Structures are given as structure tokens and as C-alpha cells.
Amino acid sequence: MREFVGRVYGAEGVREACLQLQEEAGVDVALMLALVWIGWGGGRVEPGEARRLEAEVREWREEAVGGLRRVRRWLRGRGEEDLRAMVQAAEIEAEWRLMERVIGMARVKPGAPGAEGIAAALAIYPGEAAAPLLPLLSTIS
Numbered sequence: 001m002r003e004f005v006g007r008v009y010g011a012e013g014v015r016e017a018c019l020q021l022q023e024e025a026g027v028d029v030a031l032m033l034a035l036v037w038i039g040w041g042g043g044r045v046e047p048g049e050a051r052r053l054e055a056e057v058r059e060w061r062e063e064a065v066g067g068l069r070r071v072r073r074w075l076r077g078r079g080e081e082d083l084r085a086m087v088q089a090a091e092i093e094a095e096w097r098l099m100e101r102v103i104g105m106a107r108v109k110p111g112a113p114g115a116e117g118i119a120a121a122l123a124i125y126p127g128e129a130a131a132p133l134l135p136l137l138s139t140i141s
Contacts, residue, residue, distance in 0.1 A: 001103060002096060004040065005033050013136045025129040028054060028061055030095040032125055034102035039121030040140065044111030050125040053102050060101065064094040115140065 009015055021027040031054055035045060045053070068091035075084040111117050115138050122130035122137075 001034075001037050001099065004037055005099065008033065008036060008137065008140055011136060011140060014133065017132045017136060021126060021129055021133075025126060027126040027129060028057070028098075030061070030065070030098040031057060031102055032122070032130070034099040034106075035121040035125050036118050036137070037099070038103065038106060038108055039111060039117030039119075040114060042111055042113035042117055043106075043108035044117065044120055045106055045108060045124060047124050049107050053106060054125070056105055057098050057101055060094070060098050065091060065098060068094055 009018065018027075018029045018032075021032075022029050031050075035050065035053075038045065068087055072084055072087045072091055075081075075087060078084075111120055118137050118140065119134060122133060
């Protein structure tokens, strides 16, 4: 999962589009990427299942990921770049663990693999807001 998600997130334009979705639309990018991984592998979740998963990981996202993100942002420009880098690494690890939780809890049904599965996952979460991501992810293999 980490290798695939790293490849997806590292694809041209994806990181920027994900951060924009996070900041402007409140999308949980870690949840979205976990669902994309499920879709790529030929699984799918129903819309109600995506909402359940989002609720299940809300506290982790707000407290663990969000808390570390707030500290990292607070440290910006305060002459503590080494500490900021350590907090950022912890924030990223917290996001990985959120994805692992989602994948472990998901009630997955059979679906189409590859680009079709990715598109189906994005249609479920975050829905229309994901439109800028679809062309960026259509070539992921």
C-alpha cells in the first residue's frame, strides 16, 4: 500500500491537487488515498461505507494528524527547522496509520481494478471535488 500510494502522490500534479482538496474542500486525503488503493486493487466501497470509515477515523485525523499538523505549522519560521522536520515525519506516519486503519476496517466489495477502480473510488469520496485528480491518476499503474 505504501509503495502504491507513494507512487500516486508523487505523480505529476497529484500532491498539489491533494493539498488543494484538503485546504479548500476539507477532504481527508489519507482516507481518499486509502480508497484509491482499494479501488486500484479491484475493490470498492459503497457511499455509506465511505461515510462510516470517515467517521471511524475522524478522531485520529483531528487529534493525531491534525495536532501534529498544527504544531508543524506553528513551528514554521521560528528557527526550529530540525524540530519541524521531525514533527512533519510524525505527521506523515500518522497519515499512513490512518490509511492502514481505513483499509483494515473497510467492508470491500468486488469492483473494477486499475484506473476504472480509482475513478469509482474518487466518485464515492470525495465525489465531484476529485474532478481535477482524475486525469492525473488515469495513467497510474
